[in-house]
Amino acid sequence: MTVETQPQFHVLAVDDSVLDRKLIERLLKTSSYQVTTVDSGTKALEFLGIQDENSENAASVSPHHQEVEVNLIITDYCMPGITGYDLLKKVKESSSLRDIPVVIMSSENIPSRISRCMEEGADEFFLKPVQLSDVSRLKPHILKKSVKCQDENQNQNKSVTTISSPTNNVSGNKRKATDDGICSERIRTRYSAGPVTIV
Amino acid sequence: MDYVHLRRQAASLRKGLFDQGYLDEQFYQLEDLQDDASPNFVEEVVTLFFRDSTRLMANIDQALDKCVKDFNKLDVYMQQLKGSCTSIGASRMKTECTAFRECCRDENIEGSHSLSILNLCMRSFQKIKREHSVLRQKLESYFQLLRQAGPVECATRPNK
Numbered sequence: 001m002t003v004e005t006q007p008q009f010h011v012l013a014v015d016d017s018v019l020d021r022k023l024i025e026r027l028l029k030t031s032s033y034q035v036t037t038v039d040s041g042t043k044a045l046e047f048l049g050i051q052d053e054n055s056e057n058a059a060s061v062s063p064h065h066q067e068v069e070v071n072l073i074i075t076d077y078c079m080p081g082i083t084g085y086d087l088l089k090k091v092k093e094s095s096s097l098r099d100i101p102v103v104i105m106s107s108e109n110i111p112s113r114i115s116r117c118m119e120e121g122a123d124e125f126f127l128k129p130v131q132l133s134d135v136s137r138l139k140p141h142i143l144k145k146s147v148k149c150q151d152e153n154q155n156q157n158k159s160v161t162t163i164s165s166p167t168n169n170v171s172g173n174k175r176k177a178t179d180d181g182i183c184s185e186r187i188r189t190r191y192s193a194g195p196v197t198i199v
Numbered sequence: 200m201d202y203v204h205l206r207r208q209a210a211s212l213r214k215g216l217f218d219q220g221y222l223d224e225q226f227y228q229l230e231d232l233q234d235d236a237s238p239n240f241v242e243e244v245v246t247l248f249f250r251d252s253t254r255l256m257a258n259i260d261q262a263l264d265k266c267v268k269d270f271n272k273l274d275v276y277m278q279q280l281k282g283s284c285t286s287i288g289a290s291r292m293k294t295e296c297t298a299f300r301e302c303c304r305d306e307n308i309e310g311s312h313s314l315s316i317l318n319l320c321m322r323s324f325q326k327i328k329r330e331h332s333v334l335r336q337k338l339e340s341y342f343q344l345l346r347q348a349g350p351v352e353c354a355t356r357p358n359k
Contacts, residue, residue: 019286107281
């Protein structure tokens with residue numbers, strides 16, 4: 001354990017469960033992160049400064065406007081409205097935000113869900129309940145990205161543009177989010193009971 | 200003032216909760232997260248749990264009362280409730296939640312009259328309510344004992 005003072009990294013935690021928000025906040029604070037919690041994907045997008053087309057009162061916030069720097073986003077998968085997967089997608093589609101590492105949490109161990117999230121660019125997938133040992137895995141992702149940004153700044157005198165290169169679409173056969181992303185409908189058909197099966 | 204005795208009582212109550220399966224290892228995690236910066240963390244989380252679960256259970260009650268045949272909706276509520284149980288380590292309640300969700304599953308519903316499924320759900324739900332009530336009672340006693348026993352200087356956790 002290092003003793004020297006390090007800059008505090010800021011994590012945005014998204015979960016519709018008030019209980020889980022309290023837990024993740026404590027887990028993160030105990031691990032020396034600065035934490036902001038929000039209870040929905042929509043609020044997360046607002047906080048990040050991404051305009052959400054689906055939101056009824058979408059403020060015309062510039063996509064490059066971000067009040068507070070966010071070093072990592074950790075989000076529940078199953079939420080009413082925008083799911084964690086939708087949030088992940090929107091972050092990765094945003095030129096200004098796509099470098100922010102995103103971690104998905106879920107109470108259900110569904111391999112197809114996990115692989116879909118990883119393919120979309122999630123850096124980790126935690127099964128709930130999240131443990132301190134899970135949170136200890138976050139730092140490398142944050143550091144990796146911050147080093148990458150430093151390099152870019154040095155090399156390119158980077159200015160943010162609206163034309164985003166399709167870095168997300170590395171694998172041409174990325175599956176589109178179909179039914180698994182919908183948590184509140186057709187639940188009956190999505191159980192993965194017994195041995196784990198890959199859909 | 201026999202604080203030692205009170206503390207021993209609290210420890211015994213706590214041990215019983217684990218031995219009898221009311222709580223699982225996740226509760227240790229909560230205790231681990233309690234420290235000087237957050238000295239009442241466990242009790243706060245537990246309080247939050249009972250508030251949240253009571254709300255969810257009222258929703259389920261309402262849905263069952265109205266003989267709602269939307270088993271998806273019931274399942275969503277139950278998934279949330281189960282999630283909360285998992286988060287604090289409420290093991291017996293979690294088991295009953297799983298049993299409830301089994302009632303709502305495809306295979307059971309196909310070919311069965313939805314009213315009989317509802318009946319199954321209601322009985323399962325009664326079990327959940329009982330576990331909820333017992334757990335609340337025990338945890339309330341536990342925290343009351345802790346409060347009476349007074350603050351300890353460091354988080355002393357008996358052997359797992």
